[in-house]
Ligand SMILES: *Cc1c(COP(=O)(O)O)cnc(C)c1O
């Protein structure tokens with residue numbers, strides 16, 4: 001069966017198309033972003049029941065490459081790629097954690113957390129990067145003169161790019177804002193042999209430079225304005241529905257910075273609806289840090305205006321972005337999904353992440369932003385306690401230990417309500433016993 005996909009301009013008045021193996025990131029006619037379009041007619045020749053059966057059969061199986069959560073949906077992602085060019089590190093298939101205790105603590109009957117950080121490079125960026133690097137490998141095999149793949153990053157895109165490129169034997173180049181990524185995020189591309197450019201600017205500054213240098217077609221652009229990444233990332237919504245035995249939840253909360261991921265989430269869900277796999281769409285909530293909140297500000301005007309801002313330093317460093325590339329796609333998604341945007345202060349995001357940790361998670365600060373937004377929306381009555389809610393956890397907390405250590409040391413400039421500090425004492429039995437007696441009496445053990 002011949003399934004086909006191509007790039008198409010998102011501007012409805014333009015709609016120009018380009019083949020997937022052309023080196024193009026924005027429409028040459030009107031400069032809008034592109035998106036990958038699929039031949040839905042061909043895909044709909046297979047009925048919904050049969051797609052579900054196929055996806056289930058492949059899911060987390062040992063069959064390469066379709067055991068990958070992304071490549072198990074290959075026909076919906078990149079139907080024309082040769083299996084031999086697929087660069088997969090078995091991404092996707094992450095746990096949908098039943099956050100039973102955390103849900104109870106915040107007053108929600110049913111809360112689930114999609115742990116996208118439990119993956120090869122520690123963030124959801126793997127889902128998109130497997131698709132982009134595979135397509136690059138295919139283009140190189142067809143004779144495209146690509147010398148390296150380049151991205152600007154707040155730390156996780158660069159880690160994913162570097163590891164997939166290293167696995168494929170392709171040179172990667174990453175531009176990072178100096179001092180604005182964690183040590184783990186800096187050492188990831190260094191270890192994977194990327195050319196690491198560490199620049200005295202912020203993410204938006206790196207992004208500008210990357211757009212300039214990739215005018216040279218031998219340097220291929222890997223940022224999410226390249227819509228190939230969105231194709232892989234869109235599997236997160238499909239996978240969540242699959243994990244609920246093909247039932248869509250009521251609400252999905254996702255942290256947003258450059259806004260590629262919320263667009264991807266919406267795209268996957270919409271494709272399921274178009275092909276009859278679901279009938280109901282969930283509401284989508286985008287959570288932003290108050291210090292980097294251009295989408296939230298636009299939401300307050302009903303999306304009538306949008307102004308880029310200078311993002312301020314935030315603990316949620318991966319979403320410290322003031323001029324999101326995918327703003328138009330994100331607003332379109334929020335309108336389709338009856339969307340809400342909420343914001344979280346530094347204290348709110350850090351406390352929410354720590355409170356979640358007390359119930360068995362190990363949250364990154366961006367997941368903290370999403371949890372804080374959820375708590376606020378519950379309090380405001382905008383989300384009902386009877387709704388089934390999924391929070392998308394975007395990265396593994398182990399990438400952000402500096403922030404977590406400082407939280408527990410109460411060094412973040414606010415009280416750190418859930419701080420837990422080690423007790424320092426001599427290695428003597430009496431001292432240990434006395435300390436335990438005192439600490440256990442003071443503490444409501446097993447309560448958060
Ligand atoms: C990239 C990233 C985000 C934001 O995703 P966007 O597509 O830029 O909105 C959120 N959290 C983490 C951990 C990330 O790495």
Ligand SMILES: [Zn+2]
Pocket residue numbers: 009010011014015016027028029030031032
């Ligand atoms: Zn166009």
